[in-house]
Amino acid sequence: MRESAAIRAALAAATDDRIFFDLTGIEGQYAALLRELPGVAVRFAMKACPVDEVLACLAAKGAGFDAAGPNEIEQALATGVPAGLIHYGNTIKSDQDIAAAYRMGVRDFATDSVEDVRAIAQHAPGSRVFCRLATSGEGALWGLSRKFGCSADDAVRVLELARDTGLVPSGLSVHVGSQQMTAEAWQSAIDDLTDLVVTLNGRGILLDRINLGGGLPALGCLDRAGRPLDPPLDKIFAVLREGMERLRAESASPLMFLLEPGRHLVADHGAIRARVSRLSARRGHDGTRRHWLYLSCGKFNGLYEMDALQYRLEFPGHDTGPRVAAVVAGPTCDSDDAFDEAGPVRVPASAASGDPVWIHSCGAYAVGYTTQGFNGFDPLPYTCIGGSR
Numbered sequence: 001m002r003e004s005a006a007i008r009a010a011l012a013a014a015t016d017d018r019i020f021f022d023l024t025g026i027e028g029q030y031a032a033l034l035r036e037l038p039g040v041a042v043r044f045a046m047k048a049c050p051v052d053e054v055l056a057c058l059a060a061k062g063a064g065f066d067a068a069g070p071n072e073i074e075q076a077l078a079t080g081v082p083a084g085l086i087h088y089g090n091t092i093k094s095d096q097d098i099a100a101a102y103r104m105g106v107r108d109f110a111t112d113s114v115e116d117v118r119a120i121a122q123h124a125p126g127s128r129v130f131c132r133l134a135t136s137g138e139g140a141l142w143g144l145s146r147k148f149g150c151s152a153d154d155a156v157r158v159l160e161l162a163r164d165t166g167l168v169p170s171g172l173s174v175h176v177g178s179q180q181m182t183a184e185a186w187q188s189a190i191d192d193l194t195d196l197v198v199t200l201n202g203r204g205i206l207l208d209r210i211n212l213g214g215g216l217p218a219l220g221c222l223d224r225a226g227r228p229l230d231p232p233l234d235k236i237f238a239v240l241r242e243g244m245e246r247l248r249a250e251s252a253s254p255l256m257f258l259l260e261p262g263r264h265l266v267a268d269h270g271a272i273r274a275r276v277s278r279l280s281a282r283r284g285h286d287g288t289r290r291h292w293l294y295l296s297c298g299k300f301n302g303l304y305e306m307d308a309l310q311y312r313l314e315f316p317g318h319d320t321g322p323r324v325a326a327v328v329a330g331p332t333c334d335s336d337d338a339f340d341e342a343g344p345v346r347v348p349a350s351a352a353s354g355d356p357v358w359i360h361s362c363g364a365y366a367v368g369y370t371t372q373g374f375n376g377f378d379p380l381p382y383t384c385i386g387g388s389r
Contacts, residue, residue, distance in 0.1 A: 003360060007271055010385050011358045012316065014273040017296050019366055019380045021049070023057045023387030025269035026363075030061050033216075033261065036237040040244075040257045043087045045214050046072045048262025048364045049270070053384040055079050058265070060388070066214075066260040069093065070100040077104060084108075087211070089173075089260060091116060091132055091148050099123040110173055110211075112150040114161050121165035128170035129162045130211050131155040133192055139185045140177025140215060141308045148175065152196050159205050171258075172196060173211035179263060179309075180215035183235040190243030197251050206253035212240065214260040218267030220361025222310040226345060229309070263364035270363020272302050272380065276355040277331050279324075279347065291326035293347045295357060298330010298337040302362060302380050304369035306339050314358040318348035332375040 003011075007022040014020075033042065043066040044058050050072070055065070056079045064085025065076040076086050083105030091112040093101075098109070102124035109120050112132045120127055134150055137143020150158065159169035172193055176185040193210060200207060217231040248255050277294040284290065299306055313328070325344035330337035339345065370379040 003269070003271055004386075006386055007269070010383065011271055011273045011356075014356075017272070017274050017380055019270060019272045019302060019362070019382045021051060021054055021266070021363055021382060021384045022269040023053065023384050025386070026054060026057060026266055027061060027388060029265050029269065030058060030063065033259075033264070037240060037244075037257075037259065040212075040259050041085075043085070043089070043211075043258055043260050044265065045089075045260045045262030046076060047368050049266040049366075050075065050368050051382060051384070052078070053387070054266060057384075057387050067101075067106075070097055070104070073101055073104050073106055087130075087258065087260070089211075093119075095119050095123055102127065108170070111158060111162075112148060112154075114158055117158055117161045117165065117167065121162070121167050125166060126168070128168040128209075129159070130171040130173045130209065131158045131162075131169075132173045132175070133189070133196065135174055135176050135185070135189055135192075137177040137185075139180055139182035141179035141181070143177045144175055145177065152192065152199070155196060156199060156203065159200065160203065163205060169200075169205050169207070171207050171209035171211055173213055173258075175213035175260075176215040178215060179217045179229075179231075180236075181217060181229070181231045183232050183239045185215070186212075186236055186239045186243065190239070190246065193243075194247055194250050197247060201250075201252040207251065207255065208253060209256045209258060210244075210247055211258040211260065214262050214264075216259075216261045216264035218263045218361060218364065220268040220312065222312060224308070224310065226310055267364035268361045270361070270366060272297060272359040272362055272366065274302075274357045274359055276351045276353055276357055278353055279326065279349075279351045281324075290344070291324045291347075293326040293328050293345070293351065294331060295328065295359075296331055297359075297377075297380060298332060300330065300332055300334070300337060300371045300374040301377055302366045302370060303330065303359070305365055307336075310339060310345065311362050312360040313345065313347070314360065315348050315351060316356050316358065318350060318355070322349045323347060324349045331377055334375070
């Protein structure tokens, strides 16, 4: 996926290292999502891009937010979005955090345990709860399958306890894994949701919402072998549309559907202007001679997800000429700060210290995962361009 002319112009004009976000591109991606899934209410997963301008841009278009704690809730409210459009989607929360969210007006809470339900009943009385079902995470770059979610049997117990403690057993939620590459994962999740909706109907628990979670993929990065990611988006959207109709048909009450996209909205509309620190060749302890391309940014200041994917690199001024296979790495003294696991990348043999490098499709998680200055390397500044506001 190629960035807009505006973001390419910004990269070309930049004289320092920074990340650019294309607000016009993000708005277009949001509009395209609503065309594919009409009627779905979006709760943007803030962790994917906790940038005030990006959040304000999405809020202005009608999005709400999926928040993981009081700090994100406060940031979401600062956009002017009403508290009713903020979903506390983290199933892991302290009594103090539940109470803080309630004071700020949040009334939608995700949960996956009876212990958490009791805490919500005590500190956020009368609130709506969504029970998160566990998924396998198969087919996703990040499965998210171990820490969150419960079985269908536990979900029944959770929602019955919610009802018995004065809460509203409002809905079910799932998350099929981040950067989900298969439509089958969504189909499996919808099958599980449908079965559980029928069971809950029989228990007298009539849901009003289904949260289909996050996981919608972005298109612009490469896999660990350097091949373009090619998720079947059309098929995924078809499965979601058909699944929503099936869930509506099986539910004994009207259903509203929520979605929590993160990287799908922002990944391909962010890019970094960085520099070559050094291209070198040396022998390792095993006697193997390899080229290494060290960049001015890496895992700790913009490229955290390099363990699971490769970012597309562009070297302005080096369109022609020989290339060498190199391990791409960041500038720090940490050996994890490298694409080493992903294998070598073809880079210009003529690359020299100070040459600009454009790193594409890195708008997701680039800011949120950045350290405060590991090894003394500063977080990247950012600039937002475009947008209708």
